[in-house]
Amino acid sequence: MQQVIIAKDLQYTYESGKRKIEALKGVDFSVKEGEIFGFIGPNGAGKTTTIKLLLGILNPQQGALSVFGQAPTDPKTRQTVGYMPEIADYYRYLTPKELLIMYGNIFGISKNVLHERIEKLLNLVDLEESSGRLMRTFSKGMMQKVSFAQALINDPDLLILDEPTSGLDPVSRKRTREVIQDLKEKGKTIFFSSHELSEVELISDRIGVLYKGELLDSGSAKDLLGGKEEGQSLESYFLKIIGEKR
């Protein structure tokens, strides 16, 4: 199986004034085609920084990163990647439909394909009834749905989701998980971050545990628990390895 993401010794330090914040201290992981990879870690662990590197918004200061065998900044790579940001902050005087048309145009999608795709996506995220309303009136959960649809507008082979279920009610969470599973079944690769273990455990083929810029462990939920006491939950395992680092 093809490796979609290969990250080796990723390092990134922010410098704000005199302060240096080592967000990533040498992170290694890889994600295979068709895999759902859950990136778990508490706030400030470095998840969003990793995602910005994967998107080519930031460049690694050390180490190497490839997406579909290319640099993340490669225009061809960008065409095949979909991204849902942590905070869905779109221009709210647009309707979801107008926003999706705008993104579709950025990707150069032809008009007919785009209109058909937008209908499907609005349906998928359960927004068809609000598709003509200004987003000004939308709740956080509704904005998350718009954001999810936006991430899929270019029919990406790799979907990168930064905390996709935060702010969603349980029904919408479940729906999001189902959509992610469906995408996997279609052969798509999904990389998503979360600080909620239960969420990650439910759908990930493999999990990477990030803490203070270091990848503490990675593998399937079973691998992570392998060799540990019977009946231990992923949550208690997580608290334990974080505790060991303190």
Ligand SMILES: Nc1ncnc2c1ncn2[C@@H]1O[C@H](COP(=O)(O)OP(=O)(O)O)[C@@H](O)[C@H]1O
């Ligand atoms: N633009 C920035 N400038 C300075 N520090 C930043 C910036 N973005 C993130 N950080 C810091 O880098 C660390 C990792 O942040 P982030 O990648 O956003 O973590 P996460 O997404 O896991 O919550 C945190 O300590 C955060 O405060």
Ligand SMILES: [Mg+2]
């Ligand atoms: Mg984040």
